[in-house]
Amino acid sequence: MYVAVKGGDKAIENSLHYLADIRRGDRRVPELSIQQIREQLPLAVDRVMTEGSLYDPDLAALAIKQANGDIQEAVFLLRAYRTTLPRFGASQAIDTGAMQIRRRISATYKDLPGGQILGPSFDYTHRLLDFTLAANGETPEAPTSEEPVADGMPRVADILDHEGLIELDLPDDEDGPVPDLTRESTSFPADRATRLQNLARGDEGFLLALGYSTQRGFGNNHPFAGEIRMGELAVSFEPEELGFEIEIGEITVTECQMVNQFKGSAKVPPQFTRGYGLTFGHCERKAMSMALVDRALRAKEFSEEITAPAQDEEFVLYHSDNVEASGFVQHLKLPHYVDFQGELVTVRELRKEIAAREAAERTDDDELAAAE
């Protein structure tokens, strides 16, 4: 039961001012600009765009500032903003094979064509706090090579494809509608397109834990990071009034191709199976987690026994969205005064009944004792 209660206006107003005051912090310290957040906290911006499901680095930076650095709150702000905009249409599918590579590694082939390109990565840092950063020194430009990265780097899956050792992922429907969970609610069993859309905007922490759970034996599928690539690519869109596609901008994406242990059938000899992860920006942990969970959710397709949470699509898809999850958990803070009063009455009644019953039993016992 929900009852509107008046009052608290002044308290709420002052709470908002207090929040803004805390956001600004010590006034002797210069205020952060949106540009500073966009340029100097790029991975926070990327995460907010990915989970906020809206590519716009300036807006994501603004959201991070407004949310006092609370990433999930920033995701919420971006999601709310996107509902205010019209949609012009959908892009042509992006071609990750044509990516301008900034990072590309494979854990399955040392000498893959195009090579291992480490790019900007935490992988080789020692995870020791660097106190020189606290001293505000200027950072030198990164070293450059004489030659740029070679164009058209083959995907690692294409290499295995030549031998037929990996399942093919080819389109069989180029004209049909693409399911969109922002337009129609998800029903089960869900198709892979809906699952991937859900995972792409899903909470990184949730997917990381689920991916980890598959590695620890809860739905294990023996993964290898076949390839991880990150870089820029153009987005093409065909405006109705033009009738031909044009590039409308460039975005950064991270892609993970997980290669998993074999499946075969009477018709198909054993071959590696695949899990796929794709995110906006540089969200490598998220892309890897997504690929693990994508593969786990394909259990039914490969007639695997569904025993673990990561394989249960209702469990995963219903709990992956941190805006929904956060809303439902945090709604517990809203006034539940009347509900709680009702519970109080019930618990008092129960206690009274129990006390009365015990009193009656005691009286019976006394009478029995007296009779003996």
Place this chain on the structure above:
Amino acid sequence: MGTQSPQHQSPARKRWMSILAKASFEDLRSLWQNLPDKPAWTRVRPPEIGMVMVRGRMGGTGNRFNLGEMTVTRCSVGLESGDLGHGYVSGRNKEHAEIAAVIDALMQGEERAETVEHSIIKPLELRHQQGRETASRKAAATKVEFFTVAREN
């Protein structure tokens, strides 16, 4: 929006519209400001901010799925010559979309196309290529050169 005549659907138009969309706004604005004798134009569709749903493919090559949206601003303008220009650019910069639309219209007329190509389109294309190349050369510097240490016995 009228249908465009066939010559305007040429790969050339696709090229300049893409260059205008991918250009940094600062570069575009300064080159535009330096262009003498700017034409008068009317807004056929005032700048409008919206979104395009970005699609990916399963496994990079398979069926399509919806990855998430991106912000896009569009604008359409008409010149006195009758040429109609469109701007579709990522982000929320209305001025970017409007300048792109005017330049798209100018590029369709025979009179100014060569000048605009020379003073705006080509320089933007070069700057974009330079930016890409610098990033790519930084990445290339992180390419692993494996070597094997041979041991005897």
